[in-house]
Structures are given as structure tokens and as C-alpha cells.
Amino acid sequence: xxxxxxxxxxxxxVAGVGxxxxxxxxxxxxQDAFAxxxxxxxxxxxxxxxxxxxxxxxYAEWSTALAPDDVVALIPPVSGG
Amino acid sequence: MSGQxxxxxxxxxxxxxxxxxxxxxxxxxxxxxVTTFEGVVRDHHEGKAVxxxxxxxxxxxxxxxxxxxxxxxxxxxPVRGIRVRHRVGDLEVxxxxxxxxxxxxxxxxxxxxxxxxxxxxxRRAPIWKRETGPDGRFWIEGPDHVASSD
Numbered sequence: 001x002x003x004x005x006x007x008x009x010x011x012x013x014v015a016g017v018g019x020x021x022x023x024x025x026x027x028x029x030x031q032d033a034f035a036x037x038x039x040x041x042x043x044x045x046x047x048x049x050x051x052x053x054x055x056x057x058x059y060a061e062w063s064t065a066l067a068p069d070d071v072v073a074l075i076p077p078v079s080g081g
Numbered sequence: 082m083s084g085q086x087x088x089x090x091x092x093x094x095x096x097x098x099x100x101x102x103x104x105x106x107x108x109x110x111x112x113x114x115v116t117t118f119e120g121v122v123r124d125h126h127e128g129k130a131v132x133x134x135x136x137x138x139x140x141x142x143x144x145x146x147x148x149x150x151x152x153x154x155x156x157x158x159p160v161r162g163i164r165v166r167h168r169v170g171d172l173e174v175x176x177x178x179x180x181x182x183x184x185x186x187x188x189x190x191x192x193x194x195x196x197x198x199x200x201x202x203x204r205r206a207p208i209w210k211r212e213t214g215p216d217g218r219f220w221i222e223g224p225d226h227v228a229s230s231d
Contacts, residue, residue, distance in 0.1 A: 008139055009209035010220040010227055050222065054207070057142040073139055073207070077222035080136070080143075080167060080208025081120050081179050081199060 001026060001068035005037045007044075011051065011074045015041035024066065030055060031062040033072045050077055087155040088162030091147035093138050093208075098166040103182040112161055114188035116195045120179040122172045126221070130214045136169045136178060139207040143167065150201045158194040160185040165198060167208060178210075 005020045012018050015037070022036035030053045038045045053060050054073040066072070100117035107115065122134050151163045166180045181198055185191040211229055212219045218229035 006139070008207065009137055009211070010222065010229070013220075013230055054139075054142060057139075057145055073142065075139070075207050076209065076220070077225070078203075078205070078207055079210045079221040079223065080138070080206045081203035 001028070001066070003028070003033050003066050003069070004071045005033055006071060006073045007037075008073065009076045011044060011047060011076050014043040014047065017041070028066050029062065030060055030064045030066065030072055033066060034062070034074070037074070044074070047074075047076065051075060052077075087160055088164070089148060089151050089155060090162070090164040091144060091151055091166075093140050093143050093147070093167045093169055095168070095170050098168050098177050098180045100177075100180040100182055103164045103166060103180055104184075106164075107162070107182070107184055109161055109184060111186055112184040113186050114191040115182060115184045116188070116191040117183075118179075118181040118195055118199055119177045120199070122174050122176045122178055124174045126212060127226070129212070129216055129219075129226070131212050132174065132215075133213050134172045134178070135211045135213075136167075136172060137209050137211070138167065138169045140169070142207050146206045147202065150198055150205065153201070154183075154194040154197050157197070158185070158190040160190050160194045163194060163198060165202070167202070167206070169208070 052075040100119045183191045183195045219226040
């Protein structure tokens with residue numbers, strides 16, 4: 001299945017793109033989508049401990065299961081306000 | 082309280098914002114207290130000079146999270162309404178980055194709800210800033226400054 005991985009702030013800068021489309025086996029998780037993104041943009045790997053993740057615009061867990069066409073977001077520590 | 086639902090109005094915008102602008106839209110004869118807050122770009126951050134800030138948001142999610150936070154506040158305190166605007170794009174020193182207005186019958190709940198909204202927004206909304214100053218550009222990640230490579 002295909003999943004979109006959206007990248008923001010420093011994660012976008014490190015990857016050099018704002019979005020990656022990754023191909024994953026059925027029953028993949030957010031962690032699997034992240035691993036596929038790291039395969040394409042290795043610099044993301046070292047950010048893992050700082051990132052939060054969202055699926056379809058809701059905060060999620062690394063273990064959250066994905067469905068086809070889900071949108072995963074990698075969210076560096078936020079600094080709004 | 083009249084029992085009518087509190088006003089919940091949030092957005093992320095690219096244009097200039099102000100608390101006065103948000104408060105000017107109110108007309109609520111039952112509001113005895115109107116509290117406002119503006120988060121303003123200042124010229125320093127943790128000892129470093131700052132000349133400008135760029136704000137970036139994951140916009141649809143940021144609006145959803147702001148709305149969630151405001152709904153939590155109106156569930157917890159008997160306020161009559163809360164409006165929030167967060168700006169994105171290039172801001173200079175003195176520009177307003179976030180504007181909030183809370184109105185209620187009495188002041189205590191307006192102050193408490195306002196404090197909750199700004200404190201929670203800063204921890205939870207998917208919005209980021211990058212600082213530019215004489216030492217270069219830095220992503221602000223919680224307590225950390227991380228050099229920007231572009």
C-alpha cells in the first residue's frame with residue numbers, strides 16, 4: 001500500500017523534501033513508514049527520538065497501524081506562540 | 082450564563098493579526114470581562130539577538146489542534162467565547178505571532194482559560210519557528226536551538 005509521509009520544519013530541511021510517498025506491506029505501522037522514509041532520506045534517522053507523529057492530522061503513536069493512502073506527519077518539537 | 086454554546090473561533094493566517102482586532106468583533110452584553118493576549122516577536126531569545134522569525138504550520142492539523150484546545154478550555158471554564166489567531170510566514174521584531182481573546186461574565190475564568198490556551202498551544206500545536214540573527218538561522222525545538230542548514 002502507499003502512504004504519504006509529510007515532513008515539517010527541520011525534518012523537511014534534513015530530508016530536502018516536504019513529502020515522500022512510500023510503499024509498505026499491509027499491516028504496516030507509523031514506525032514502518034518512518035523506516036521507509038529514512039531509506040530515502042538517511043538524515044531523518046537521528047531525529048527519531050525528538051519526533052512526534054500524526055496520522056491523518058491526529059497525533060498518533062509509532063505503533064499505530066496504517067491503512068492505504070494514510071497521511072503520516074513527522075513533527076519535530078513544536079515552537080508556536 | 083445564558084446556557085448558549087460558547088463561541089469557538091480559531092485560525093492560522095498569513096496576514097497581520099491583533100488582539101484588538103479580535104476583540105473588536107465582540108458584542109456580548111453578558112461579557113463582564115474581556116481578556117486579551119498577544120505573543121510578539123522580541124529582539125532576543127536566550128541571549129541571542131533575533132532580527133526575524135519564520136513561522137511554519139501543518140495548517141489543517143494546526144487549526145484542528147487549536148480548536149481542540151479551545152474546546153477543552155470552554156468545557157473547563159464557564160467562558161462565553163474564545164478566539165485565537167496564529168500567524169505564519171515571515172515576521173519581524175514587534176509583529177504579533179499569536180492573538181487570543183477570551184470573554185466571560187467574570188474575570189477569573191477568562192484569565193484562567195486564556196492562560197490554559199496559550200500554554201497548551203505552545204506545547205501541542207504543530208507550529209514551528211526558525212530564528213534569524215547575527216549568528217545565523219536556528220530552528221527552535223522546545224529548549225533547543227538547532228542550526229538550520231539552508
